[in-house]
Amino acid sequence: MAFRAAVITFPGSNCDRDMASAIAAVAGVPAIRVWHGDAELPDRLDLVALPGGFSYGDYLRSGAMAATSPIMRAVVAAAERGVPVLGVCNGFQVLTEARLLPGALLRNAGQRFVCRTVALTVENAASPFTAHYTAGETIRIPVAHHDGNYYADTETLDMLEGEGRVAFRYAEGCNGSARDIAGVLSANGRVLGMMPHPERAIESAAVPALGGADGRRLFESALASFAAA
């Protein structure tokens, strides 16, 4: 059966088309586009993707307004039923604001917007989103954010590390994140939030200007893990 993925668009999302394009490129079928004001998700989804951008103009806190939108109530309910959810950049901020993932994303420690390709270490290559990577591998994925400085209290950080829920770590200085955390998994491994943009790195390893291809295996992992049998 064809892979059924939904990409949510909030007012101010600006990576939704890239996300849909990356999913379509890997899955071979288009992603379903869903608007923030929709109260329900399409049925039988294999993946929900929350894209990057500046939902609701980052009013109050990045991701805070989107977390209260009608569609997010449906996304939270779906995640609780085990529907896989990927949140990238602003999507990660929305996932923390919606409390689907622990912690919060603070203003970058250096105060500046960071926009470049960074080296990441794959910490957990056993999750459904990362199975096509190798643990300890270094990959290069673009980041573009102002509020990417991951924060959680020491107890939560220890818990995340102890349970293998740190998916990716920055292999170089980036934004001041606690323990260099770049991506976090839910307890069941079916929700992943990350600041770097894998959907911007699926084109070609031979053309670095297109972001490389290291993000492609994330979508390939998700496809292999979640496609309905």
Place this chain on the structure above:
Amino acid sequence: MQVRVLVRLKPGVLDPQGRAVHHALEGLGFAGVEDVRIGRLIELDLADGTDEATIRQMCEKLLANTVIESFTIEGAN
């Protein structure tokens, strides 16, 4: 009724904006600035009789992110 909610970063949470403002104050020649923390003031105009428990819920559900922020409510009955 007018209610003011003050939202602050919890102690121990890094405040890069506060740090930058701190440095700027020193750059302007103000001595003795020990620390600067930046928070947010939210003014709510509420129906008379809105109880504090409801305002607390507003804070916990939206106005503050209690993972990183604390809040105080002023002016509630």
